Structures are given as structure tokens and as C-alpha cells.
Amino acid sequence: MIKVLTLEHSEEDFQLVLTFSNGARGRFDWAAYLSTRQGPLLDPLRQADYFRRCFVEAGAACWPNGLELSGARVFELSYPLSLAA
Numbered sequence: 001m002i003k004v005l006t007l008e009h010s011e012e013d014f015q016l017v018l019t020f021s022n023g024a025r026g027r028f029d030w031a032a033y034l035s036t037r038q039g040p041l042l043d044p045l046r047q048a049d050y051f052r053r054c055f056v057e058a059g060a061a062c063w064p065n066g067l068e069l070s071g072a073r074v075f076e077l078s079y080p081l082s083l084a085a
Contacts, residue, residue: 003059003071013048016061018078020071026078028061033077041067 003021010017014030030051034042044050044065055062062068 001059001072002075004056004061004074005059007054007056007061009052009054014051016054016074017081018061018074020075021059022075024075025081026075027081028074028078041065 001021004018005021006019008017009015010027014034016028016030017025018028019025030045034046045063045067050063053064057068059071060068061071061074
């Protein structure tokens with residue numbers, strides 16, 4: 001099971017740079033994710049300030065409103081980065 005170990009907010013809005021338990025690093029484009037999804041838990045995350053409140057808990061990307069994306073799902077949706085990035 002792949003878990004999120006660390007996350008950093010990219011200089012680009014609505015993007016996260018993540019390190020995973022399998023040693024990979026990736027960039028997750030939240031704007032692209034939101035473009036095809038709707039719902040009451042997602043609505044607050046359309047605001048950059050709220051999106052930036054993301055944190056790691058139990059290997060998942062989480063937000064204060066209770067939304068969490070598993071490490072495996074975020075890994076599937078991320079663009080690979082080199083370890084030096």
C-alpha cells in the first residue's frame with residue numbers, strides 16, 4: 001500500500017509535490033482533479049487558501065473538512081518527478 005510521506009505546496013496554485021512510501025515523488029494537479037468532480041466536500045477546496053491547508057495523516061492527503069485522498073489514489077493521479085526535483 002502506497003502512502004503519502006510528505007507534501008509541499010507548489011509555487012503553482014492548486015498543485016502539491018508529494019513524496020510516497022515507495023520512494024517516488026510526484027506532482028498532483030488539484031485543478032485538473034476538480035475540473036471533473038463536484039460535491040460539498042470539494043467546494044471549499046476550490047479556494048486557494050483552503051486548498052493550502054492540506055496535511056498528511058495516516059498516509060493520506062487530508063483537509064480540515066474531512067476530505068482525504070488515499071496515498072495510492074494520489075500516487076495514481078500524480079505526475080512523476082525526479083528525486084532531485
